[in-house]
Amino acid sequence: MKGLFKPKPRTPADIVRHTRELLVYIDLNANSRDPKREEKMLELCKNIRELKFVLYGNSESEPVVEACTKLTQEFFRQNTLRLLIICLPKLNLEAKKDATQVVANLQRQQVQSRLIASDYLEANKDLLDILISGYENMDIALHYGAMLRECIRHQSVARYILESEHMQKFFDYIEIPNFDIASDVTITFKELLTRHKSTVAEFLSKNYDWFFTEFNSRLLSSPNYVTRRQAIKILGDMLLDRSNSAVMVRYVSSKDNLMILMNLLRESSKNIQIEAFHVFKLFAANQNKPPEITSILFTNKDKLLRFFRDFKLDKENEQFEADKDQVVREIQALKKENSSE
Incomplete structure (x- = not known):
């Protein structure tokens, strides 16, 4: 029975x-002394x-x-x-x-x-504001960060964040001293700037000046090695994406950007050098180089050729070698153009 x-x-x-x-x-x-509160909290966690x-x-059954x-x-x-x-x-x-x-x-x-x-x-949309501001609270930052990235799967969510004032806050959050939180912020930042191609291209075109000023001065020039390494990887992912071709052409037409990339090529870290090379090759391959870009490359021609002669990966990589050979040819060709003038 x-x-x-x-x-x-x-x-x-x-x-x-x-x-x-x-x-x-x-x-x-939240601040009640109700004796039932503990019991209800346990019930909530179980639910x-x-x-x-x-x-x-679970281990016994599929959803x-x-x-x-x-x-x-x-x-x-x-x-x-x-x-x-x-x-x-x-x-x-x-x-x-x-x-x-x-x-x-x-x-x-x-x-x-x-x-x-x-x-x-x-x-x-205010829920997204709450999730983003969670990066300011160590106890919930990683949980809210993980939730936020899943929400960014939706293009409308990514667009809202990209167009909001929160994008400027990300540059502050990436510099949070806590390594785990700063790394989580960087993953979210990359997701925002790479997942939804058309939305990202629109954002970068509209916000080019302030965005790359912040990106160059605070991330690529950061005293923190990890920040520089992650930033140059994100930059390469953005500029090498076909949907951002107009932004890429604009970026590689700036002598200030070129100087930053050449400094990154000189880093002691091989990882940063390799990521910097993937962006530097865009400057060299640009067939419509502004005169100031040509001048800087020509002035540093011998140094660059020496650098690339010894620049190798730990493992053989045909694509890398092909890209490097192309860059070397472009730099050598600058000499011919100048000598024939």
Whole structure:
């Protein structure tokens, strides 16, 4: 007879509704001394873990599509996402990790072929402001950063951030002394500047002056080795992307930019030298070099040719060697042009 009175298993929608009730309670009773608060917090953490199991499955079972759909629909039917993000600082570490994975997974869940998370964030852009400002709080920075990157999967989200004042804040956040947080910021920064090609090209064209002034002076010229190395890699990824060809031509027509790249080629770090080379070759290959670019390359011709003669990778790489040979030919050709004048 006992089996007749077993509690009915909760549906994914039930778990979401109960989670929402608990989040509302935790949010309203943040500083309360209610003896039930601890009990409700434990219940909340257990619920978030269950949500994660529904979305990801576990060692014994794969996620069920229908269950994921029901969970997603209920999650975005009311403000559960908002509550979860706002209450994240109040959760314990394990629950923070679980919540981060839940929010990440929801960005990819389709309901009737639509990413409803995208529609929700479009209507609740202030949540993105909250996630970005999370980089200022060590306790939640990495969790909010991971959530933010998943949200950037949506082009409308990336466009909002690129066009907002937050883009200027990223230059401050990259210089945060905490290595883990600064690295996380850099990953998010790169994602913003490389994922959605047309949106990025539009942003760089509209914001060229201030953006590259900041990028050159604060990142490429940073006293921090890791910052310089990551920045030159991001620069190469941006300029070598075909969708940014107009921006690339503008960048490689500046003598100030060329001087920065030549200084990076002289770095003691082989990694920085290699990444700098991938950008420097664009200056050399430009068939419409402004006279000041030609003049700088010609003046430094002998030094550059000596440098490239000894410049090798640890492992053989045919593409690298071909690129290097092309750069050497371009620099040697400058001598012929000048001697024939």
